[in-house]
Amino acid sequence: MINPDQGRINVINEILQAEQDYVKHMKDVVEGYIRHARKRVDMFTEEKISVIFGNIEEIFKFSTQFLETLESAYCKEQPQQSELGKCFLKYSKGFEIYSDYCNNHPSGSAELKDLYRKQKYRHFFEACRLLQEMIEIPLEGFLLNPVQKICKYPLQLAELLKYTPQTHPDYVNIQQALEAMKKIAALINERKRKMESIEKLARWQHTVEDWxxxxxxxxxxxxxxxxxxxxxxxxxxxxxxxxxxxxxxxxxxxxxxxxxxxxxxxxxxxxxxxxxxxxxxxxxxxxxxxxxxxxxxxxxxxxxxxxxxxxxxxxxxxxxxxxxxxxxxxxxxxxxxxxxxxxxxxxWKNKILNRIKASQEKQNSRTQSEIQYKQEFIRGIPSHATLPRSYSKKQSKRRGWFPFGGKQKAKS
Incomplete structure (x- = not known):
């Protein structure tokens, strides 16, 4: 059986190590991909970068500050006395920025998938990874990190609470931090549900006449x-x-x-x-x-x-x-x-509405182009156009004189 103090030390070390790895990955994405993408204005507009990476730069800045607070709260002489609960409580409101990222992530993944179909973008992303000396994981794997990370915080705090005695000065802080992070997770899920609902409403409204x-x-x-x-x-x-x-x-x-x-x-x-x-x-x-x-x-x-x-x-x-x-x-x-x-x-709602509007305009433009192409194609056919005579003769010979009954019946 693990000693309670040792169990608490293990959980604290895991939280710190996981946060350090996470911040490093965020730094690699920001400096290894986004910085180089902004230099290639021939390949990436600022809007395209925003769709792919969301607000990951904001998350990186926030996570860096959060990590510094965690490290300053770590007690080297007696790690079990470290009070990490206070850190989570201090930054609890700030974790809401993950909501924007999680809701943008499906659009970013779709955009990235489209770009990977083109060789020059595949080469660009791979060159960024090699220059930054990142592990061999595709970009979409790194972009999934924030989504997974915000879901892990309640689990980490629950494990920390398990090994924290009620007499510990950080016990109440951890309890409150756990509840706060659960609310953040619920908030993110609810906003995601709202986003999906809004998209459904947009499709429904588009089908109603006289709207x-x-x-x-x-x-x-x-x-x-x-x-x-x-x-x-x-x-x-x-x-x-x-x-x-x-x-x-x-x-x-x-x-x-x-x-x-x-x-x-x-x-x-x-x-x-x-x-x-x-x-x-x-x-x-x-x-x-x-x-x-x-x-x-x-x-x-x-x-x-x-x-x-x-x-x-x-x-x-x-x-x-x-x-x-x-x-x-x-x-x-x-x-x-x-x-x-x-x-x-x-x-956030305006952002969704603008995206839906742009998507509908793109669809309407595509439909209009198809209609225009068909009209121009039809106009290009001469009004006196007929089938070639050779083709007509071949068809007549092939059909014979009895198109409905097949071969002529023998006379009795």
Whole structure:
């Protein structure tokens, strides 16, 4: 059985050694790759460098300072008395910079994969590795380091806490640091989930017809919302008392309703939106509604306060109604959590929106080019163009006189 003091010393040494190796790798990437990439303006724009490497330079600077703090807290005479928990607590807020890196990493990997298809980039990256005398690991391996590192901190602190007696002056610090790093990991995961959700919303919005009408009534969906909470087909009573089947989509901050396009499979056209930040949800009993002069079941009302506009909606079953009521409650909880934890910083969301917009413009440009090419190709064919006579004769001989019945039947 390992002596508690020795166990603690082993964990402390592992944390320090791992951090030193990590900072060295970050330094190799910054000085070995990024520095040389900036010199080759014919191959790398600043935007391309940003996509590939993210904010790794910022992480390197932060990690260097963090390592210096860890090393200054190390007690050489009595390593078991070292108080590393204080160091993690001091820098806990700073670890949030890993969120930007982790969310950018998939895009960086995709960009790097595209570049590796070209020989000159493969040679460039390999030359950088050799000049920096780095171990034989491809660049994508080094760029994965920060993603893996931020996940290891809670594990290291949990192991350190295991070998730290409650009487140790750093015990409470380690406990608090462990909780803080778990929150950082949860924050990063939540922001990654939000990013994936925003990309899904962008694709969905792109398929809805008449969406440009919504710009007159308010902001773009993605500027206010980041995830879909719930959706289903329910009925809306209009001002004349008629029932209309509509698909309702509940996002954070707004409720959008669309009409299903019967001529198109999975097609929808935009009809309107409700600001859930400025509305009240009112549960109503089955029976006749005086305001709309109709009898309804499984219904509820929405009052958009700032516009003083009312909506009467009803579901097909009591269970579906309850799902909607719970969804409205969940939407308010999500909005509150986002505000408290800053899951969606403005600079980060704008970056995603710009990337989506650029991707859509690129796709639209490619589609337009294909259409233009086809039009030009068709215009280039003479209107009097016919098949060569030799080809026509060959086809006639091949078919014979009985194209549908094959060979001529013998006379009886």
């Amino acid at each position: 440009q009408v919504s710009f007159i009534l308010g902001k773009d969906l993605l500027e206010r919302s980041s995830e879909l909470i719930y959706s289903s087909e329910i009925n809306k009573i209009n001002s004349a008392g008629w029932s209309q089947e509509r698909w309702f989509y509940l996002f954070d901050h707004q409720l959008v309703y669309c009409k299903k396009d019967l001529l198109k499979r999975n097609g929808f056209s935009y009809k309107g939106r409700i600001d859930t930040d400025e509305c009240d949800i009112i549960d109503i009993e089955d029976g006749k509604d005086v305001q709309y002069n109709v009898t309804v079941k499984n219904a509820w009302k929405i009052h958009e306060v700032d516009k003083d506009k009312w909506y009467l909606l009803y579901a097909k079953t009591p269970a579906e109604k309850q799902r909607w009521i719970k969804a409205f409650q969940k939407e308010r909880e999500r909005v509150r959590e986002d505000q408290e934890n800053n899951f969606m910083p403005d600079h």
